[in-house]
Amino acid sequence: MRAEPLSSPHAYHAEGPIWWEPWGGLRYVDMLAGDILLLGDDGTVTRTHVGSVAAAMRPRSGGGAVVAGERGFLLGHANDLSDLTPARELWTGNEIRFNEGGCDPSGAFYCGTMAYAVTPGAASMWRLDPDGSTSEILTDLTISNGLGWSPDGTLAYYIDTPTRTISAFDWSPEAGLTNRRPFVELDASVTGGPDGLTVDAEGGVWVALFGGAGVRRYSPEGSLEAIITVEPSQVTACTFGGPDLDTLYITTSRENLGDDEEPLAGAVFACQPGVRGLPALPYSG
Template identity: 55%
Template sequence: RAGGGAVVGLERALGLAGRDDLTDLAPLPEVWSDRGIRFNDGGCDPDGRFYCGSMAYDQAPGAGSMFRLAADGSGGYATEQMWSGVTVSNGFAFSPDGSLAYYNDTPTHQVSVMDYDREGGLGPRRPLVTVDLPDISGPDGLCVDAEGYVWTAIYGGSVVHRYSPDGRLDGVVELPVRQVTACTFGGPDLDELFITTSRENLPVDEQPQAGSVFSVKPGVTGQRTIAFAG
């Protein structure tokens, strides 16, 4: 949040904290009642509104949606459904000039792109690239660097891919684990790419480094995270 603290996706609600340690985290009203659906991943647009997508625990096709949270101008908050028919909602980030948004619905194997402007909001999704690798779940979390290139974790692929704004594969970071979940730039100079991984459903003796956070300096810098305006 611009004033400190964080906006957080909980199970069936969004929450707001005024402290960075989240000790005062307070949930907003639940968005739905179905206990088989949960929030998953999100990010803010250039005007400080928070988008967070949902998914079914059993990953039922089309059971999830994308929602947007904004301050309503009177001290309250409004949560609006932006689109539905999502299976595993992941990754939401913007180009440096704020004109393009990138988004993943993992099982589609596509990284999608949308036009954005303050008056019209988000335009229709269109594919930027289809990730064609064997035995993968698809693109998971993503971020965008200061040059406007898209970095996306490939769940099941042991890699993070870097794509140019026209969808060309420009770089690959290889990892010693398969389930690569998300990536973001950090460090004092925003020149470190931090990569999260999962060991969900893995036997205890398989892929011992799974579940670790990895870092690499890829030779480019990232952007500062867009803050929630509420």
């Protein structure tokens, strides 16, 4: 399969797409510009600036959004994001920023970090619970990336990009993420590193390949079942959306590319792969 562009190139580093009908459809971030983007049906893009970094976001069950900024979480109840209020910063210094995240079935929001210098072992993952408390739940990471849950909510899939491994965790509301183990390990024949991911209604795991010009689907047993090609090489993330959740939206990046390289890098792409996705899990705080 091949994904086709839905927009002209417009983002430096598009990431974290999420479909949520009350928002008006597909939102995603231009991460290092600090902007949240809304894609219109005609391919137009509306930007909302939220800070120096807009790393990841999820809808709130009562309306609005939770957004991971550079070093803390922003919360708001308005679907147009007009009332986002920064929370306290979780660490000091300019070496580390938030990078990618997602919500679990109980409504907690997780977001991982990375060092600007991509320092091995310097990153971690934080959890924002519905009561507003925060905790650092994983450490010794490098580029914390994709995170998603199985249809029954008992498994979570996770990527720390330099490991070239999609990990699986057991998950329960009581214990959280436990029993990390490899789900899929990408061998040297696979171009690019695993980045964002999403899980479909059949339990398939779709993984964007940064530098690999594509998205791969793995079965619940870990076997490769589909490859979607994307013209730009730096594919960052994917999510299902549309009224029937049957469209796979794919974000791309032009970070560190020259002006004449990969003319469609920074556009949003889409295809209909013949399977439906899962509704987005919102933050319940």
